[in-house]
Amino acid sequence: MRKYIVKRLLLSVMILFCVTFIIYTLLRCLPASYVETTAMQLASAPGAKPYEEWLEQLNAAYGLDQEILPGYITWLGQALRGQFGDSWKYAMPVLDKFNEVIWLSFIMGAIALLLELIIAIPLGVIAATKQYSRTDYAITAGALVGISLPTFFFATILKLIFSVKLGWFDLYGLVGRDFALLDPVGQFLDMANHLVLPIATLVIVSVGSLMRYTRTNMLEVLNSDYIRTARAKGLSEKKVIYEHAFRNTLIPLVTIIGGSLPGLFSGALITETLFTIPGIGYTSFEAMRIGDIPFSMFYMSFLAILTLASNLISDILYAVVDPRVRIA
Amino acid sequence: MQEEKKVELKEQEPYSLNDDRRVKVLSPGAMVVKRFFRNRLAVLGMVMLIVMFIFSFIGGVVSPYGEDEQFYRYEDQMKEYVAAVKNEVFRYTAADGQKFDSVLQAKFQLAVEKKENSFDYKDVVYEMQQEGEDLYSISSDGVLLAIAAKDIVNTEGEELPFSIKHEALKAYANEQESFALNGKDYQLDEEGNIIDGENVIGYISRLVVSAAAPDVKVSRQFKEELEAIIDADKDEFVFVGEDGTEYEYKISYDATTKNWSVKQGKATYVYDSYSKPSKAHWLGTDKNGMDMLTRLMYGGRVSLIIGFIVVIIETVLGVIFGGLAGYFGKWVDQLIMRIVDIFYCIPSMPLIIILGAAMDAAKVDPSIRMFYLMLILGFLGWPAIARLVRGQILSLREQEFMAATEACGIRVSRRIFKHLIPNVIPQLIVTCTMSLGSTIIMEATLSFLGLGVKFPFASWGNIITDVNSAYVMTHYWFVWIPAGICLLIAVLGFNFVGDGLRDAFDPKMKR
Numbered sequence: 001m002r003k004y005i006v007k008r009l010l011l012s013v014m015i016l017f018c019v020t021f022i023i024y025t026l027l028r029c030l031p032a033s034y035v036e037t038t039a040m041q042l043a044s045a046p047g048a049k050p051y052e053e054w055l056e057q058l059n060a061a062y063g064l065d066q067e068i069l070p071g072y073i074t075w076l077g078q079a080l081r082g083q084f085g086d087s088w089k090y091a092m093p094v095l096d097k098f099n100e101v102i103w104l105s106f107i108m109g110a111i112a113l114l115l116e117l118i119i120a121i122p123l124g125v126i127a128a129t130k131q132y133s134r135t136d137y138a139i140t141a142g143a144l145v146g147i148s149l150p151t152f153f154f155a156t157i158l159k160l161i162f163s164v165k166l167g168w169f170d171l172y173g174l175v176g177r178d179f180a181l182l183d184p185v186g187q188f189l190d191m192a193n194h195l196v197l198p199i200a201t202l203v204i205v206s207v208g209s210l211m212r213y214t215r216t217n218m219l220e221v222l223n224s225d226y227i228r229t230a231r232a233k234g235l236s237e238k239k240v241i242y243e244h245a246f247r248n249t250l251i252p253l254v255t256i257i258g259g260s261l262p263g264l265f266s267g268a269l270i271t272e273t274l275f276t277i278p279g280i281g282y283t284s285f286e287a288m289r290i291g292d293i294p295f296s297m298f299y300m301s302f303l304a305i306l307t308l309a310s311n312l313i314s315d316i317l318y319a320v321v322d323p324r325v326r327i328a
Numbered sequence: 329m330q331e332e333k334k335v336e337l338k339e340q341e342p343y344s345l346n347d348d349r350r351v352k353v354l355s356p357g358a359m360v361v362k363r364f365f366r367n368r369l370a371v372l373g374m375v376m377l378i379v380m381f382i383f384s385f386i387g388g389v390v391s392p393y394g395e396d397e398q399f400y401r402y403e404d405q406m407k408e409y410v411a412a413v414k415n416e417v418f419r420y421t422a423a424d425g426q427k428f429d430s431v432l433q434a435k436f437q438l439a440v441e442k443k444e445n446s447f448d449y450k451d452v453v454y455e456m457q458q459e460g461e462d463l464y465s466i467s468s469d470g471v472l473l474a475i476a477a478k479d480i481v482n483t484e485g486e487e488l489p490f491s492i493k494h495e496a497l498k499a500y501a502n503e504q505e506s507f508a509l510n511g512k513d514y515q516l517d518e519e520g521n522i523i524d525g526e527n528v529i530g531y532i533s534r535l536v537v538s539a540a541a542p543d544v545k546v547s548r549q550f551k552e553e554l555e556a557i558i559d560a561d562k563d564e565f566v567f568v569g570e571d572g573t574e575y576e577y578k579i580s581y582d583a584t585t586k587n588w589s590v591k592q593g594k595a596t597y598v599y600d601s602y603s604k605p606s607k608a609h610w611l612g613t614d615k616n617g618m619d620m621l622t623r624l625m626y627g628g629r630v631s632l633i634i635g636f637i638v639v640i641i642e643t644v645l646g647v648i649f650g651g652l653a654g655y656f657g658k659w660v661d662q663l664i665m666r667i668v669d670i671f672y673c674i675p676s677m678p679l680i681i682i683l684g685a686a687m688d689a690a691k692v693d694p695s696i697r698m699f700y701l702m703l704i705l706g707f708l709g710w711p712a713i714a715r716l717v718r719g720q721i722l723s724l725r726e727q728e729f730m731a732a733t734e735a736c737g738i739r740v741s742r743r744i745f746k747h748l749i750p751n752v753i754p755q756l757i758v759t760c761t762m763s764l765g766s767t768i769i770m771e772a773t774l775s776f777l778g779l780g781v782k783f784p785f786a787s788w789g790n791i792i793t794d795v796n797s798a799y800v801m802t803h804y805w806f807v808w809i810p811a812g813i814c815l816l817i818a819v820l821g822f823n824f825v826g827d828g829l830r831d832a833f834d835p836k837m838k839r
Binding site for chain 2: 011014015016018019022023026027030036037137140141144145147148149150151152153156157159160164171269270273284285288289290291296299300303304307308311
């Protein structure tokens with residue numbers, strides 16, 4: 001087991017190098033990046049230096065005068081020492097900005113995941129036990145509608161109903177207009193109020209796949225021989241389903257939930273942008289739009305690490321949770 | 329003969345209970361079809377897809393409008409036309425060859441307020457004589473210098489001589505109907521017209537009308553009409569101009585400046601943007617005055633075509649690489665699967681956003697941009713399919729029929745593409761159908777963020793972009809709700825069908 005983990009870790013590190021190199025190359029090769037735009041602006045000021053001189057100066061300042069490979073090695077060397085440079089858009093160290101915004105995203109993601117679990121697992125189990133019934137059709141259709149809903153459309157409908165027509169929530173932002181005047185409890189409630197719609201969007205849009213996953217796995221378990229045995233020996237249906245079947249369904253569920261834990265840190269790019277919630281998703285969206293290389297590099301490497309971590313966690317959990325799986 | 333009879337008899341005979349012919353045997357394909365059509369959701373999805381395809385691909389042909397045909401409408405815009413003010417101060421007219429400058433005007437004003445009959449300035453005495461209400465004549469040493477009046481003589485055509493003005497004002501102030509000058513008779517009518525025999529040579533009025541723009545010429549009739557309207561205290565009237573067109577005017581009175589400002593309603597030719605649903609435009613028009621329904625049809629075409637092309641690219645790449653990896657194993661498998669791992673790790677959404685922003689900055693042509701978008705999406709999507717194909721092939725490879733193909737000496741390429749791949753196809757179809765849905769969502773999301781398909785091309789995503797302005801969101805539902813519903817129906821259709829196919833292909837399924 002330990003050998004397996006070490007092997008996987010080494011492999012992950014290799015993959016990470018490749019991924020960051022590819023991303024770095026892409027970012028450097030893109031035309032008309034932030035530096036060109038800034039140089040253009042600076043050069044158009046009255047009495048300024050010509051565009052080429054500005055470009056050269058800025059490139060040197062931002063470390064872009066190197067070739068791609070040496071540039072990547074420089075970046076890598078600094079990244080390994082935990083220095084990701086200053087964000088161009090936010091004009092502060094990337095890590096500081098990251099620290100500032102990541103927790104909001106994490107809290108949003110954690111609440112959303114919790115709600116998803118509470119909704120998806122019971123409904124998935126019910127759908128599987130009553131396969132092809134009206135309930136099953138309703139749940140399956142509901143799950144598929146959730147999957148098929150484009151985030152931006154659903155978020156807009158929520159805004160129209162709850163913000164505009166009912167006036168319960170604000171359209172944008174994390175804090176209200178008179179946030180500074182409120183006492184700490186009021187401030188907390190204000191933020192919570194602003195997070196209701198984004199979290200609702202996240203839950204509805206992503207609850208479907210977990211529900212279907214539960215249903216599929218539950219169905220598989222219900223069709224297996226040991227369930228038939230359990231029924232044959234005269235156990236009550238309740239006991240069969242909730243003790244024998246459900247516990248076995250938990251194996252793939254725990255695996256996939258464990259795998260989705262690192263994803264809590266990745267932020268919800270689209271949802272945060274739609275609601276202007278200053279989490280990691282929105283922050284990086286803004287940075288990426290103007291071609292802020294240090295921030296984009298950091299965010300994308302971070303996402304790559306999260307993906308690798310979640311793959312690793314789900315593979316390990318798979319072996320840990322299911323005693324039948326043995327990894328040499 | 330006997331033989332035939334026997335057969336006939338046998339056919340008429342009812343089947344015995346264990347006769348094979350009692351069991352209707354279906355081919356595997358027919359089984360799949362049967363199972364698929366039993367699934368109500370899948371059939372619903374199929375209907376949704378067919379509707380969307382007809383809507384997008386035939387709709388564009390049937391629709392009387394073009395994809396980016398713009399519509400216009402006349403819009404009434406009120407423009408400042410003239411300003412009118414009732415004269416409340418004395419206006420001075422100097423006699424021929426005389427001067428009546430501002431110092432004298434001020435002195436005169438003071439004298440009037442003090443109700444004196446004369447004033448002096450620089451040792452000269454000026455005498456003023458009231459000749460009627462608000463009409464004075466000023467003279468010194470018996471010479472007439474000027475007249476001061478609140479009524480104004482407007483000339484029609486040639487400038488009137490001072491003497492006529494003077495006499496006319498005198499007559500008007502004293503409410504006479506005629507006056508004589510130099511042996512000629514002039515008539516004055518109720519409206520203040522000065523008539524010389526037949527011709528109207530001028531008119532007297534207190535209203536001063538000045539044009540708001542230099543190109544505006546205010547006609548006599550207009551002024552009279554305006555005066556009448558103001559006296560009647562109305563705030564709206566219609567007037568037929570000299571060119572015969574009817575204009576609408578609105579009058580507003582500003583009490584502090586004592587001004588009437590008159591606005592002319594003028595039809596302006598504008599884009600028919602955000603017009604409500606009507607007979608001509610069933611779903612109204614969008615920001616640029618294009619027919620919404622037609623945009624939706626063409627948008628659907630773009631969204632569906634992009635979805636299909638992306639999925640085709642994904643599938644071709646995925647099947648080739650997955651097939652190679654699965655069949656050859658060893659270092660080929662290792663290499664390809666590591667590449668797949670790397671692709672899996674590249675965060676696709678951020679990457680596409682960055683690429684989109686770069687294309688924005690480079691001002692890539694919208695049609696080329698669409699092409700790039702498909703390539704990027706396809707190129708980022710193949711690893712999932714490669715994994716699926718590889719996994720399937722790994723298990724199929726060990727089965728007996730593959731050993732048989734090897735024993736028969738069939739070529740490797742034929743073994744892979746003729747014997748292995750067809751067995752993967754059921755899984756592949758399911759995955760492709762589902763990923764069509766997710767690709768369409770992805771494209772729509774990008775277009776919504778302004779990073780995907782760009783104007784003038786329509787796509788369901790970029791139609792909804794207008795909703796970014798809260799005003800459009802709340803006031804023009806027809807701009808974004810139909811597009812969202814189209815999107816939802818198409819994606820849902822693909823997901824229902826994909827789900828139904830998955831169940832239908834699964835031999836373990838009960839039904």
